[in-house]
Amino acid sequence: MSYKAVNPFNGKTIREFPDATDAEVDQALKKANHFYHAAKNQPISERAAQLEKLANEFSEHNEKYARFLTTNMGKLISQARSEVKKNVEFAMYYVKNGAQALQPVPYNNIPGKEAHVEFSSIGTIMSVEPWNFPYTQIMRVFAPNFIIGNPVILKHASIVPECAQAFEDACKTAGIPEGAFKNLFINYDQVNHIIADTRVQGVALTGSENAGRKIAAEAGKNLKKSTMELGGTDVSIILNDADLKTAVEGTVAARLNNSGQVCTAAKRYIVQSGIYADFLAGIIDEFSKRRLGDPLDERTTLGPLSSRSAQQNLHQQVKKILAGGAKILWGDPELPQGPGALFNPLIISGMTLDNPMYDTELFGPVAQVYKADTEEDILKIANHSNYGLGGAVYSKDAEHAKHIASQVETGQVAINQPLSSYPELPFGGVKNSGYGRELSDMGIREFVNAKTILN
Ligand code: NDP
Numbered sequence: 001m002s003y004k005a006v007n008p009f010n011g012k013t014i015r016e017f018p019d020a021t022d023a024e025v026d027q028a029l030k031k032a033n034h035f036y037h038a039a040k041n042q043p044i045s046e047r048a049a050q051l052e053k054l055a056n057e058f059s060e061h062n063e064k065y066a067r068f069l070t071t072n073m074g075k076l077i078s079q080a081r082s083e084v085k086k087n088v089e090f091a092m093y094y095v096k097n098g099a100q101a102l103q104p105v106p107y108n109n110i111p112g113k114e115a116h117v118e119f120s121s122i123g124t125i126m127s128v129e130p131w132n133f134p135y136t137q138i139m140r141v142f143a144p145n146f147i148i149g150n151p152v153i154l155k156h157a158s159i160v161p162e163c164a165q166a167f168e169d170a171c172k173t174a175g176i177p178e179g180a181f182k183n184l185f186i187n188y189d190q191v192n193h194i195i196a197d198t199r200v201q202g203v204a205l206t207g208s209e210n211a212g213r214k215i216a217a218e219a220g221k222n223l224k225k226s227t228m229e230l231g232g233t234d235v236s237i238i239l240n241d242a243d244l245k246t247a248v249e250g251t252v253a254a255r256l257n258n259s260g261q262v263c264t265a266a267k268r269y270i271v272q273s274g275i276y277a278d279f280l281a282g283i284i285d286e287f288s289k290r291r292l293g294d295p296l297d298e299r300t301t302l303g304p305l306s307s308r309s310a311q312q313n314l315h316q317q318v319k320k321i322l323a324g325g326a327k328i329l330w331g332d333p334e335l336p337q338g339p340g341a342l343f344n345p346l347i348i349s350g351m352t353l354d355n356p357m358y359d360t361e362l363f364g365p366v367a368q369v370y371k372a373d374t375e376e377d378i379l380k381i382a383n384h385s386n387y388g389l390g391g392a393v394y395s396k397d398a399e400h401a402k403h404i405a406s407q408v409e410t411g412q413v414a415i416n417q418p419l420s421s422y423p424e425l426p427f428g429g430v431k432n433s434g435y436g437r438e439l440s441d442m443g444i445r446e447f448v449n450a451k452t453i454l455n
Helices: 022-040 044-060 062-073 077-101 136-148 161-174 188-196 209-221 244-260 273-289 308-323 375-383 398-407 440-444
Strands: 003-006 013-017 115-120 124-128 152-155 181-183 200-206 225-229 235-238 268-272 327-330 346-349 366-372 391-394 449-454
Touching: 003 161, 013 161, 022 124, 022 152, 022 181, 022 188, 044 062, 044 077, 044 136, 044 161, 062 077, 062 161, 077 136, 077 440, 124 136, 124 188, 136 152, 136 200, 136 440, 152 161, 152 188, 161 181, 188 200, 188 209, 200 209, 209 225, 235 244, 235 375, 244 273, 244 366, 244 391, 268 273, 268 375, 273 327, 273 346, 273 366, 308 346, 366 375, 375 398, 391 398
Parallel strands: 124 152, 124 200, 152 181, 200 225, 235 268, 235 391, 268 366, 346 366
Antiparallel strands: 003 013, 115 449, 327 346
């Protein structure tokens, strides 16, 4: 059985789930297609009411759902509760705004003619999701597509099966119609089989660049629209005139949240020379306050990585970085003893372009620091990346920070705050960070038939 929940703090197996059979896959496709056709004759308001019930289910049983996150992938229990809350916010955004975002758009710009574009469902969406935000990654895809009337079939990461099961159970409890959402414990071949099925019209993936290349190729081969939310090596730019406290707190939170396993985490700090020494002292102070331990213990402030293999992988990456000439400014690169996946936080400097690990996404509590004199140098370092997901700029001059932000080659940049996902705002990247947008009115229009009617 490849779907297995193992507590990453103590290495103990919690539960295994049987692999889905091909017959179950076919059944799921059939039921999804049935929902797709039935939803065409159902007003959006009915699905909005059903989605609200799902939001209420998560809201009323926050603790129950949060604990699956903590035990399956090691998220601090406080952050797990926040993820369940965010899951509710994502759903409620589409409950309240979904129908409006799908209103026809008039195009009365041809003399003597009237035209409009209307938006309708297109079919089943294959959603492949990662373990770092096990519920909200599903909800980002499910909520807008449910409102439109596109059913979603989920292949979740194999290490968070209880979370995948819990989401499906929540849908059943909330009365989400059969076929609208189905979690399947499937292998990669079965994912490809689903993508190739003619009833499937869209593919949404969040994950690594490697997974993105493979799934996007399958989607392309079958002429299916896809969205790819992939990795990043996001920068936090700290200008000389930044408010030190805001910059330190914001950048450390943006690096250590979720034990550093966030696509938009602040993986590279680029610090202007005038503030470098103070900033460094500030982040070392913050990093050293973190207490590694059991994510269920409220006193812990840095939980384990998601799995033993994630821990081993990051450990190897750090060794290669150091062999490539970079230096540890602060922290212990040795792995903590024990059966779990704990990882000591590290601050690294001296990463150069010729380091073989330059531009590798480090998915854990490892910050890289760069010092730069001019804004030109800062932007050169920031944009010397094949990724382009997010970033942040810290300066007391917000207008100036916005000017810098406009020149960072990514899909989103926050000013004087860590980058975060808001349901109201589009989320996505450029370059190897993928394509397409999730959330907001843009997210709900990714998998639609935008049909032009000309009169
Ligand atoms: P992956 O990208 O491999 O996994 C993400 C999802 O894709 C999982 O559900 C996985 O399934 C699935 N998947 C992967 N390859 C295929 C394929 N060929 N066909 C179908 N499904 C596939 O992430 P990992 O868990 O392996 O993490 C590796 C690295 O990826 C991390 O260290 C990090 O750098 C990056 N990553 C980035 C994320 C982000 O948010 N940007 C999220 C997760 C990872 P399964 O679990 O069964 O392999």
